[in-house]
Amino acid sequence: xxxxxxHPSTLSVQEGDSAVIxxxxxxxxSNYFPWYKQELGKGPQLIIDIRSxxxxxxxxxxxxxxxxxxxxxxxxxxxxxxxxxxxxxxxxYNYGQNFVFGPGTRLSVLx
Amino acid sequence: EAGVTQFPSHSVIEKGQTVTLxxxxxxxxxxxxxxxxxxxxxxxxxxxxxKESKQDESGMPNNRFLAERTGGTYSTLKVQPAELEDSGVxxxxxxxxxxxxxxxxxxxxxxxxxT
Numbered sequence: 001x002x003x004x005x006x007h008p009s010t011l012s013v014q015e016g017d018s019a020v021i022x023x024x025x026x027x028x029x030s031n032y033f034p035w036y037k038q039e040l041g042k043g044p045q046l047i048i049d050i051r052s053x054x055x056x057x058x059x060x061x062x063x064x065x066x067x068x069x070x071x072x073x074x075x076x077x078x079x080x081x082x083x084x085x086x087x088x089x090x091x092x093y094n095y096g097q098n099f100v101f102g103p104g105t106r107l108s109v110l111x
Numbered sequence: 112e113a114g115v116t117q118f119p120s121h122s123v124i125e126k127g128q129t130v131t132l133x134x135x136x137x138x139x140x141x142x143x144x145x146x147x148x149x150x151x152x153x154x155x156x157x158x159x160x161x162k163e164s165k166q167d168e169s170g171m172p173n174n175r176f177l178a179e180r181t182g183g184t185y186s187t188l189k190v191q192p193a194e195l196e197d198s199g200v201x202x203x204x205x206x207x208x209x210x211x212x213x214x215x216x217x218x219x220x221x222x223x224x225x226t
Contacts, residue, residue, distance in 0.1 A: 004153075032211040043115070043202050043217030044154065089154060093211045098144075098167060101154040 002027040006090060006102040013080050014110050021105045023090030024072040032093040033066055033073045038104075039086045048075070080109045113137065115218035117203050123224045129191040132221045136185070136205030142166075143186050144206075144215065145178060149199035157201075160186060161209075193225045 003026040013019050023033075031052040036044035050057045050064045050073065057064050061080075066073040073092070077084055087106050091099040116135045124130050136143045145157040157176070158168040162183035171178070175194070180186040190197055200222050204215040 034214070036217075041219065043204075043219045044215075045217065046214045049214070091154075095209070095211045098156045098159060098170070099210055099215070100156070101146075103153045 002030065002092065002094070002097070002100040004090065004092060004100050004102040006088075006105050008105060009103065010106045010108070012108045012110060015080060015082060017080055019075075019077045019080055019084070019107055019109075021075045021088055021090075021107070022072055023074065023092065023102050025090075025092040025100075026071065027092065027094050027097075028068075028071060029094045030071075030092040031095060033064065034091050034093070035062075035064060035075045036089045036091060036101075037086045038089065044089055077107075080107075082109050082111055085109045115203055115205050115216050117201075117218035117221050119221060120219065121222045121224075123226065124193055125226055126195055127192045129189065130193055130223060132188045132190075132201055132203075132223070134186045134188070134203030134205075134218060136203070137207075137216055140205035140207050140216070141183070142206045142209055143180060144204045144210070145186070145188055146202040146204065147199045148202065148220075149196070154202065157188075190223075193223075195225050198223055198225045 034049035038044045063076040087104045090102040118133045143160040156170040159166045160180045177189045200220040202220045204217045207213045
């Protein structure tokens with residue numbers, strides 16, 4: 001089965017700085033790479049995703065980059081704000097299987 | 112459109128009791144998933160419905176867990192009898208197409224505490 005790791009497990013940044021979270025996976029057949037944000041008391045919410053035929057995707061302050069050869073993809077948040085504080089999960093996906101979530105990264109943005 | 116709704120939001124029960132969790136997916140979403148997060152660890156897959164049929168239930172931990180989706184609309188997840196290790200947050204998610212084609216939409220979860 002798919003093994004998914006995230007680094008770091010916790011991350012604290014000053015407001016306005018950038019944050020990068022890396023997700024490594026084991027299944028080379030994975031072809032869809034989403035990132036979810038979970039705020040306290042809420043369910044995970046999809047914030048950005050990328051497919052295997054694309055190397056990078058950007059949506060305002062967030063971006064995802066994919067390295068299929070090395071089997072990792074990363075979430076980049078620029079100009080962080082306090083409302084970015086949450087737990088972030090990656091969930092690499094192989095069609096025909098089911099989503100396997102990473103262990104999560106707790107991001108704290110300090111004012 | 113209304114999001115995925117889950118009831119109850121919290122449940123505290125004693126070991127040996129029964130609890131039933133409910134999930135109402137987004138209207139028109141044929142795919143419904145149950146996940147749980149135990150002790151702040153990773154979110155783990157439990158099972159996947161396509162309409163009323165169980166597509167994959169490989170993540171169900173044991174036969175104390177029973178999921179149903181009669182009529183292909185809402186789903187229930189029953190735990191009977193509950194054990195201490197069942198404590199955690201149970202999430203339901205739905206998608207129009209199979210995950211990976213269209214995004215998963217999660218509910219806010221049911222926090223289950225077994226004492």
